[in-house]
Amino acid sequence: MIKLNTNECPYPPAPGVARLAAGMDCNAIRLYPDSNTASLTCALADYYHVKKEQVFVGVGSDDVLSMAFLTFFNGSLPILFPDVTYSFYDVWAKLYRIPYKTCPLDESWHINPNDYKQPNGGIIFPNPNAPTGLLESLDTVEEIVKANPGVVVIVDEAYIDFGGVSALPLLEKYDNLLIVQTFSKSRAMAGMRIGFCIGNERLIQYLKDVKFSFNSYTINMPSQVIGVEAVRDEAYFKEITGKIIATRERIKNVLRDLKFTFPDSCANFIFASHEAVPAKEIFTKLRERDIYVRYWDKPRISNSVRITIGTDAQMDALTDALREICNNA
Numbered sequence: 001m002i003k004l005n006t007n008e009c010p011y012p013p014a015p016g017v018a019r020l021a022a023g024m025d026c027n028a029i030r031l032y033p034d035s036n037t038a039s040l041t042c043a044l045a046d047y048y049h050v051k052k053e054q055v056f057v058g059v060g061s062d063d064v065l066s067m068a069f070l071t072f073f074n075g076s077l078p079i080l081f082p083d084v085t086y087s088f089y090d091v092w093a094k095l096y097r098i099p100y101k102t103c104p105l106d107e108s109w110h111i112n113p114n115d116y117k118q119p120n121g122g123i124i125f126p127n128p129n130a131p132t133g134l135l136e137s138l139d140t141v142e143e144i145v146k147a148n149p150g151v152v153v154i155v156d157e158a159y160i161d162f163g164g165v166s167a168l169p170l171l172e173k174y175d176n177l178l179i180v181q182t183f184s185k186s187r188a189m190a191g192m193r194i195g196f197c198i199g200n201e202r203l204i205q206y207l208k209d210v211k212f213s214f215n216s217y218t219i220n221m222p223s224q225v226i227g228v229e230a231v232r233d234e235a236y237f238k239e240i241t242g243k244i245i246a247t248r249e250r251i252k253n254v255l256r257d258l259k260f261t262f263p264d265s266c267a268n269f270i271f272a273s274h275e276a277v278p279a280k281e282i283f284t285k286l287r288e289r290d291i292y293v294r295y296w297d298k299p300r301i302s303n304s305v306r307i308t309i310g311t312d313a314q315m316d317a318l319t320d321a322l323r324e325i326c327n328n329a
């Protein structure tokens with residue numbers, strides 16, 4: 001089976017992670033973990049050159065995002081996010097009864113910053129966006145943050161490590177910006193469930209207040225210990241993200257030759273459609289060959305498949321299969 005449907009990393013986590021996991025002192029899990037997640041918070045603060053009071057860690061970034069919706073998106077005006085974006089945003093908005101409004105991406109799948117200058121109760125968008133993979137410039141991000149001083153603007157940087165430019169430097173100028181990242185994609189640890197956000201100290205304290213009000217021990221002890229090790233091994237992190245970027249750029253050329261078109265992805269996936277073969281057929285025929293990609297039967301995106309970047313060998317198997325499927329169409 002070749003699994004290219006949920007944007008996991010095809011490479012193992014940092015070597016120190018395996019060593020630590022193998023040598024884990026099981027007596028230590030008798031005790032509650034550190035509710036402040038201090039060691040991991042400090043490791044992240046060091047790595048990103050911010051204060052530890054500016055970092056909040058959660059059980060995957062889905063937990064961080066959901067907590068941020070609950071904490072910051074509680075006004076009466078609608079929150080804003082793109083019409084084509086991460087599929088959980090409208091789910092949380094509905095669950096928490098938060099009014100929301102979507103702003104259509106333009107015909108080249110980009111965000112129009114002017115859409116985010118209307119009255120609103122908060123803003124969220126991924127950068128690079130999912131499932132398009134398109135990166136917005138730091139200028140665009142700043143324009144949106146600057147135009148909305150009265151609300152929290154969340155930038156979901158789940159895919160920023162695959163060649164994007166993080167909004168972190170903007171934190172010095174804006175106290176309404178919250179940047180969310182995850183260990184699930186670029187740090188090869190989706191199974192560990194570690195996500196975090198970085199922002200102004202006051203925003204981070206509000207998040208902690210909400211989180212601790214119903215569960216103070218969310219990050220388990222092994223995740224805390226192993227997470228620190230993953231952050232420390234910068235060389236390995238650069239190595240695997242570099243390999244994924246190189247594979248992505250190579251596969252873009254192969255896909256173009258096979259008559260696919262796609263936004264120029266800056267993430268660890270490509271959102272592609274074929275000039276002749278419908279996406280649903282590509283998805284089904286790949287599945288018959290035990291190759292799994294992602295397909296949504298939703299407006300605007302129903303003629304594209306999202307393909308996670310795997311190893312070179314996996315991607316060669318994929319493009320061989322696509323060659324058969326598209327040439328026999």
Ligand SMILES: *Cc1c(COP(=O)(O)O)cnc(C)c1O
Pocket residue numbers: 007059060061062063086126130156158181182183184190193194195
């Ligand atoms: C994968 C993803 C997440 C959530 O990842 P976690 O595994 O919960 O950390 C959040 N936002 C976007 C845009 C994603 O693609």
